[in-house]
Amino acid sequence: MPSKLTAALCAVAAVAAGTTAAVAAPAVTTTNAISSSFADTFADPSMIQGRDGYWYAYATSDPLVANGPFGLMHMARTKDFSSWEYLGTVFNDQTKPAWAASGSFFWAPDIRYFGGRYVMYFTVTDTLANAGGDPAIGVATAPTPAGPWTATDGPVVTPKPDGNGGYFGTIDPAMLTAADGKRYLYYGGFYGGLAVTELSADGLHAVGSPTQVTVGDRYEGSYVVYRDGWYYLTGSSMNCCAGPTTGYSVFGGRSRSPRGPFLDASGASMNESRVGGTTVITQNGNKWIGPGHHAFITDAAGQDHIVYHAIDRGTPWLTDPFGINRRPMLIDRIDWIDGWPRTRAGLGPSDGPVPAPTTGSALGIDSTDPAGGLVGAARQPGDAVGGPTALISGAGRTRQAAPGGSLRVEADVRIGSSFTTVLGGGAVVASVSGDKVTIAAGRRTASAALPADFDRTQWNKLSVQVSGSTVTARLNDAGLGDVYAEAQLVVPGLKLPSAPVSWLGSAEVDNLTVRTVAAPATRMADVPRTGDLLAGDEFSSGLGASWSWVRQDDKAVVADGKLSWPLENADLVGGGNNAGLLFHTTPARDSWIAETKLHLDLGEGDIRNYQQAGMIAYLNDSDFARLGNVAIWRTRQTEYGRELVARPSDGATSYGAAAIGRSAPTLWMRLAYHKNAASEHVYRAGTSVDGKNWTWGASWVLSAPARLGLYAHGEFTGANPAPVATFDYLRFYESK
Template structure:
């Protein structure tokens, strides 16, 4: 239909609606539900590697890996729970039983990291099988199962969707942690892999049950696992979790992102660094912030009825890190927090990280007098469809329909599960018109129009998700599987000066509609959270004397560390500080008085690229003793180069056994500026946050570690970890400075 006739028809719908029903303002919503992490505490001690989806029945269903649900409990065969409002949860049992688990899994195999999707009229779950009958002993593969409802029953296929991958040395790569994405090219993709072998993406058959073609590696080995992918504003974002998921009280797991115009990559971070190179990139999505939560990661995304994105993930309470005895199973409950898109990148709470206070829950249900579970009751001109086995009553639109109450003006979002007829038009405020007709999505607002094309094999006879959103002057219409960051097609139109008035939402055409929500759009937060800033110089050493200046002291002096030409040069020692290897030299400087300051150094350390140099490193350290410290270094980890903020402490008092883990931060480089921002919290604990820079001007701030209250830790520098037996590289420090913290 030509744009002018199209608009005239749409406005006629609004006129008919206005003449038939009173356009009254939507009532004020009830008191918003809040969440308090961990959100799984009412039914589980641990609910790791969560994924989540909204079912056709309106419930949100969450799934987790096969750890014991509670302390002392048995291992499960993956877990299921559901909620309507994120304030209360119901545990539903396990995904599989011994009788229904995949027949090709070896006895004793674990089932990890479920990824839930909906397409083709059924629910599809991908998951890790840690061992198969083909090569018993450790050949991980990816399984897939389908179900008619999100609660099951689940039927596994008779073979892996991604088979084990031999490593050429008699073992197998880490084919783990699946994440599926339906992309704009009409194809389905599955991201799989982990620290051993990296993450790869493979195309799937249209039914999602078989891999086809040749996989493409999208991340370097040794850095990422727990992938998740979403599409937003023309970009595919690949996110992965980094470092150790399960080191008890020293877990530094964090999530990072890269983006690409293609679902196959290459994925690069905000600085332009690739996720698939030795000096590995990654823009921080979530990392620990110094409160009780550590190791946040292995996540999924959801978008609520107000268009607000949220991250669902697991984390560890540093005060109660174990589900069993130390060095056993980690206690990893499920958490949720808001995602803000800052300068095109997803940030948890604008960069604040995991929350430990009450937060607004995801917006569920509808305004404008709509009962999302029975939408026909709030619509004029729609027919109530009989309950089906999955979604309950739906609404059938045949011709003209509209909400009985007015939708909010300004920024507004309309979303629903739909079975589309040949043409279906949504009208917002009488000025925004969005039509899905044939294979085309068309948007018209004012005098402007745009369109997008659905894939050739798009099945309009199945339930899909349709969203029409106006945010400021931008109109976005998307058709996708289940609202999980995937898409079949999206049309986006920017209209300067766009004003959407409060009016009923109207529809023209034919469709079945369920889970209908009409909501004001969440006000997006676009400014990043504050980060540490350096103020006045307080103390330090520029290494411009014939030797070390005043205020320095050693633990295990190293005569090879020398001051010359305005630098301290220190060959990386064949020593270490982790575990029982407490033989590394450490050089400390007096710290300023007060409860907050920032320490900074400039480090030159050429660790090469692509070869194994375990674990050459240098950097800064906050130190109580050899078994209680936080170490921030530029480090070689197998074939990658990373900036790691590691933590060691005594995890078992009975025998002094230690635990070590680390968090990755920023982008490594042969010349790296490094900062540790210190403050003392309300409990008297010593909190250190690490930041790095590749130019000395723009800083990337990452994870925080907390050292116990009491004596103030020492602060200094180190150069150790060489295990190669060859000529060690030389770490060169330009200075160590202390600044006031603004």
Template sequence: MPPRRLLAAVMTVAAIAAGTTAATAAPVVTTTNPITSSFADTFADPSIIQGRDGYWYAYATSDPLVANGPFGLMHMARTKDFSSWEYLGTVFNDQTKPSWAAPGSFFWAPDIRYFDGHYVMYFTVTDTNANPGGDPAIGVATAPTPAGPWTATSGPVVAPRPDGNGGYLGTIDPAMLTAADGKRYLYYGGFYGGISVTELSPDGMHAVGTPTQVTIGDRYEGSYVVYRDGWYYFMGSSMNCCAGPTTGYSVFAGRSRSPKGPFVDADGAALTDSRVGGTTVITQNGNRWIGPGHHAFITDAAGQDHIVYHAIDRNQPWLTNPFGINRRPMLIDNIDWIDGWPRTNAGAGPSQNPVAAPTTGSALGIDSTDPAAGLRGATRQPGDSLGGPTATINGAAQTRQSAPDGSLRVEADVKLGNSFTTVLGNQVVTTVANDRLTITVGGRTSSVNLPADFDRTQWNKLSVQVSGSTVTARLNDAGLGDVYGEAQLAVPGLELRSAPVRWLGSAEVDNLTVRSVAKPVNKMVAVPRTGKLLTGDSFDGALGSDWSWVRKDDKATVADGKLSWPLENADMTGSSNNAGLLFHTVPTGDSWIAETKLHLDTGQGDVRNYQQAGMIAYLNDDDFARLGNVAIWKTRQTEYGRELVARPSDGATSYGAAAIGRSAPTLWMRLAYHKNAAGEHVYRAGTSVDGKNWTWGASWVLPSAAKIGIYAHGEFTGANPPPVATFDYLNFYESR
């Protein structure tokens, strides 16, 4: 229907309007991390989906839920409001688990989806019958409801991948995406072999074609990909998921115009580079939560994105004895899109206090699971056992109440007829017709083609959102970042007026929500900034009384305004403790920033374990935090590691690390010190490749104030003579 005639028809429908008072705002529901504490102590590698019954269903890897509990065959739970949860049992039992899995196999990292009229779950099988002993593969199962029963296919969707050396690559951690080209893609892989993406058959049950590697090995696992504003955002977890109290797991992102990449970060660094890229999505901030990662995304009824992930309470890191199973409950926090990049709580990281829960259900007096009662002109249908009653629209329908002025989001599961139109504020018109998704506002139009095989007779998800002066309409599988089509239109000066939401055409509608849009956050939280110089040394002469050594290395020399230090074939982790450390006196006060400039050329692309140099916050040989520019296999990374005694009975230590920013031959480093509200000593790391623009990352908490110094070592291979680390200065500044 032409836009002018369509608007005229809409205005005719307005004549039947009644009950035009905007709905009263519902009370705010809060939630506190970890959100799975009511039924589980650990709920790792979570994924989540909203079922047509209005519940949100969450799934987790096979670890025991509680200490000394049995390993499950992946877990299921559900919630209506993210405040209270119901545990639903395991995905499989011994009779229904995949027949091709070896008897001792574990089942990890479920990825939940909905398409073609059923729920689809991808998961890791750690060992198959084909090559018993550790040949991971990706399995897939389907179910008529999000609670099952789940039926696994007779073979893997991605088979084990031999590494050519008698072993197998890390075929783990699946994540599916339906892309705008109408094809389905599966991302999988991890630290051994990197992450690849393969096209799937239309039914999603088989890998087809040749995979494309999208990350370098040794850096990322736990991938998840979402589409937004014309970009595909790849997100992956880095470093060690499970090092107990020293876990530094974090999530980083890159983006591409293609679902196959190449994915590059906000600084233009590719995730396939040896000096690997990645823009921080979430990392630990110095509160109780460490190692946040292996995540999934959801969008709530108000258009707010959220990240669900696991993390470790540094005060309760183990589910079983030290060095046993890690305690990894599920957490949730807001994702804010700032300058085109996803940031958790605007860069603040994991929350530990009560926060607003995701917005669920509908305003305007609509029961989202029985939507016809809240509409005029719609017919109630009994629906099915999964979704319950639905609303059929044939001709014209509208909400009984008016939506308020301002930004608005309308979302529903829909089975579409030949043409279906949504109208907001009598101003914004979105139509699905003739295999196109079109937005019309006044004389402005934005339109995209839908895939040739788009099936409008299946349940799909349709959302229309006006946020400020931008209108976005999207059709997708299940609201999990996938996309069949997204149209977007910027209308300067657009101010949505109060009016009923209206529909024209034909569709069956379920899970209908109408909500004011969550206020977007578009500014990052404050980061540490340097003030005046307090103390330090620019190496203009011999080392003075402000310097002290632990295990002095006579090969370190000062000349020409630099300290040059050939890397020692030594280390600080475990029982080695044979590396030299050079410390400078720190300033007094409860906050300051230490900074150095380091030049260390570790090459690119070859194996050089583990050449490194940088800064250290040191209590003793078994209790420190170390920020280094380091070679790890073929990657060059900035690693912020932590070692402490994890088992006091025998002095056994734990070491883990977070990654921060990008490696470069010349790298600036900072450690920002402050005391938190509990009086603990927090050291946050930052790096820069130009000395001007800083990437601030993870924080480690030490039990007392530490010595600050520099180091150059590495238990390394691949270079003889060893590379030389050159430091231009070590300075201490006020923290502003």
């Protein structure tokens, strides 16, 4: 333990007597969609906790309700996630960016706080600089999280020409303050991929050259957080807005550098043709589909949450079919399992009551007027943004003892030359002093350097957390995954005793919370597992009586223990119902798993749209779910697509898809069938690149039991002769 803390810790231990631990407050629950009280759609949400204790949410410019006007981005707030207040729009016609074209839309606001002001980045779909769509990233600042917002006089990231008379997708910004003291902005979409650029210190200008961090065609809606020494890049994949067939999902990779390269849990890069990405959230067969375009927040108990939009498949449109998609705001917990963010340990979106994010403080502390809950702190008037604050000068402590075990202490702080947080009567000490953050427990210490230009005069966020045997102290902008410095220490056998939380040194404190740490999930939710073999075909001889065709393709032949099928120059989407389909009878059971092993060389890096082969669950040509290894532009992906009739009046169909796992020349595929609580027929897809380790992804719901079979088709841009899909077998297993 640092010697300069020893005398102070002796004094701290003396104040522990005569205090009592607080009783936990009743649990608050929330039910998706959390925006339903004020809006039917609240898309592309981001969120921040203001210094007034409210959580502020921001959304893209769609109308909030049917037949409502398009807004200029929306604002709402909540104190405890059980009730919401709509605050109006970010801009009006007089305050919107002067450099935006008159017909431009404003999308995907990303909210931050640094340098004593709130900063919002957003997409402008069309600028005055060029005729037509030339998207750019704008930025605005405000003294409070509710505004008023002042846009700068030009883009922070300008439109990027594609060399063919158009412009790449400079959209969907997300800012990060990194441990190197620099600010970074991530942006981009399916046309051009995601990139990151360094920003000026005030966050208002891009500097230097951007770095490409994902391949084009796969990701948009990025968000980056720092955790345990890693930068996690997460982004949304596939179509956000395909109504009842939306398969939008979020995937992630991580890097030691904010510029990447970002690799997924299997080591695959997010910036290569056979694109990587570890699943963060995808649809699970309940009413919510297309979960994505997200942000992360951390509550007072240290629990991370994902804020996102999704579509209720029963009411997918805000207006008429094929109009505006109805995308309300949802929230669910994020569990960090084996170093990766998973929504509800892999369960995906919730559709019933779940615990709300923990807000406010225990120990009798009013987090927005904290002085009354402390001994040795002077109440300060604060300002109009945050209200009263507590000034600690010398020593202070909570009036009540904090419970033993795991504990999190968090506050907005303006730190003097030195400020130390003491937990468990001195069992854990965290100090911000000089140019570093230091933690000590027993005889162990750890420290992390602060950036050279760290500004103590501004409000920053300080958290000290003991979770089991791990102690973490973090100083950052606003608690949104950003970091100035984080020190972490693992102390085997650490047992934090009950005692008041104490502070030494000097700091002005606001938004103070003391909470027991949320119990972490340590294992993934169960996934489908195969049991006994029920039926199937190893292709040891010709196709037998268990097989049947729709539009037979005589080029598909069984030989040498395989079904070889040259890809047909055909399709099954929309009006192109000319592709052959080969079906096998399914087991007469309420659940089973079908599996095949597919060899399909789609090359790498060249343009091929949309050669594919795989498995299909089929009711008819306008109602099916299709799992394939697919070439999409320059990428190679696994796509789990869905088509259905979206407008019965004229039979118009909708098609969308979810991505699952990684593409490979040899790919194992599974479709797991079961009935959900509503007796609907659910087909969940899984893929594997080695036949042993499976990635389970999205589920699609069909109205009746489907025929199950194989397909091989696609357009032939860039491939002549047609690639050949080779299937080793089709098997049906018991589902365990």
